Amino acid sequence: MPVDASEALLCWYAVDKRRLPWRAEAGARPDPYRVWLSEVMLQQTTVAAVKPYFERFVAAWATVAALAAADDGAVMRAWAGLGYYARARNLLACARALVAGHGGRFPDDEAVLRTLPGIGAYTAAAIAAIAFGRRAVAVDGNVERVVTRLFAVETPLPGARARIRALADGLVPDSGAGDFAQAMMDLGATICTPRNPDCGRCPLQAHCAGFARGDPARYPLKAAKAAKPRRAGTAYWLERDGEVLLVRRPAKGLLGGMLALPTEAPTEAAWRAAGAVDHVFTHFALTMTLMCAEEQAGGPDMAAPEALWWPVERIGEAGLPTLFAKLVARGMAWRSEECGAAVRNLEPAQ
Ligand code: SF4
Secondary structure, three states: OHHHHHHHHHHHHHHHOOOOOOOOOOOOOOOHOOOOOHHHHHOOOOOHHHHHHHHHHHHOOOOOOHHHHOOHHHHHHHHHHHHOOOOHHHHHHHHHHHEEEEOOOOOOOOHHHOOOOOHHHHHHHHHHHHHHHHEEEEOOOOHHHHHHHHOOOOOOEEEEEEEHHHHHHHHHHHHHHHHHHHHHHHHEEEEEOOOOOOOOOOOOOOHHHHOOOOHHHHHHOOOOOOOOOOEEEEEEEEEEEOEEEEEEEOOOOOOOOEEOOOOOOOOOOOOOOEEEEEEEOOOOOOEEEEEEEEEEEEOOOOOOEEEEEEEEHHHHHHHHHHHHHHHHHHHHHHHHHHHHHHHHHHHOOO
């Protein structure tokens, strides 16, 4: 059965594959740089969100050597909004490791790929298979879903992972592993979708135990999840002559290396609360309150290398991560209220 299922999937892929900017045209050799870049961007992120970022990255840095030589701040700005910022830092670290230790070329071996920054088991297998045609088993959430449905796996995740991997291994063909990996991605994204699998169009229907049992969408089974803890914090909007104070966050830790509003009061001022925003990270939910003020005498120490004044009108170009972009919207609302109040104070009494 697995061989038949693989053949059915590869035939479907040959006709119905998605055209994606990082995919090589039929017959052309895939560029490992583009495969790697797209796979890193696609971790935890949708194809639709990744496409414009991918296009911008390859336009700015066409090769791994160009990326290795890039300015860190420019790369972090180009990544802003895509989330999971450790990926961007690892991207740079990986590009530099490739230039320093591998002559600027990607190794074609899964085990060697895994030694590089930001390349885990899935990404290493995907690069080895797609870029180099190696027989490798790339198992991500899409593949887990398809495999648990195909074999009606009754063990919940995450306990079922070893079995899913073994089942997926049995499906991977000896040749065409790259097409197979991409076919699984396409099937999971377009037909065997999380909520409403379109089994009527599926090339694997005849092989699918989940479909045969009548309720494929119940797979994969998941163990009950603990609720995410909620944390609270404060950010500060300090304005002076049409500019707002930004800081570069420490390289390590949450949103490391990104420009952001300060999260500690940068100076004594008449701070006013301007509302709060909610944001959900992988391991916790955060409620961040925004405090706003105009700079008073004795402002912050601008010799601090991590602080800079940024024109409020060009704040959209600062490449702030999503949490801080939400806070900026609050800051802008506070400005217009302040401005309205100032104008009202100037109006003559009726
Ligand atoms: Fe998924 Fe349905 Fe295809 Fe089974 S038949 S693999 S459940 S789309």
